[in-house]
Amino acid sequence: MTSIEANLQAVRDRIAAAERGGGRAPGSVALLAVSKTWPAACVAEAAAAGQRAFGENYVQEGVDKILALRGSDVPPLEWHFIGPLQSNKTRLVAEHFDWVHSIDRLKLAERLAAQRPATLAPLQVCIQVNVSGEATKSGVAPGEVEALARAVAALPRLHLRGLMCIPEPDGGEARLRERFRSLRVLAEQLAVAGIPLDTLSMGMSQDLETAVAEGSTIVRVGTAIFGSRQPKQQGTT
């Protein structure tokens, strides 16, 4: 077994244990393997071990890997863009990715909708919510989510699937739980308001158990599968 294969198995075991522990249905939590900074060969190795969904943070790096692996003997993969997205980079994302987790303003969604090729399936999107208040900057404020969700849901070529969050890293276990719970509660409120969602993208290598206990349906795991990342070099987005 390669180390990526062994790590993947360990993460799958953690997810299964968290599903059992949290009273969640077996298989209700999907694993997104976050391959940012790792070469296409590592993605291919994870794919050989059965992983199909991969997450990338940097547009050009992600597109390079998508193109490198498409048409190779690697089976078709599902690609999720999970990083901060600048308006001038939406076209590449619309043309190459299957999902975007980091919608935090209407302008991004409008551009993605306009640029999504009609030949592709609708782009699956999540709204990134700032559940940490002043402690972090990325994501839309909870009070603005409903209006944004309504507007995004009305756009063509996009399918609004859910909400995503990245809690502040050093808040402690109780606060972490409260952050994840607040995302779930927000999704429940949206359902009541007539905007049903089926996806909560929350939980990473360090905290996936807590996220699953609070209702996560997609955990985004990098380090626990591929190892520690090298610091990102400038100019490679």
Ligand SMILES: *Cc1c(COP(=O)(O)O)cnc(C)c1O
């Ligand atoms: C890097 C990253 C992850 C994966 O984090 P790990 O701690 O390596 O598991 C998940 N989500 C987002 C948005 C990321 O940028």
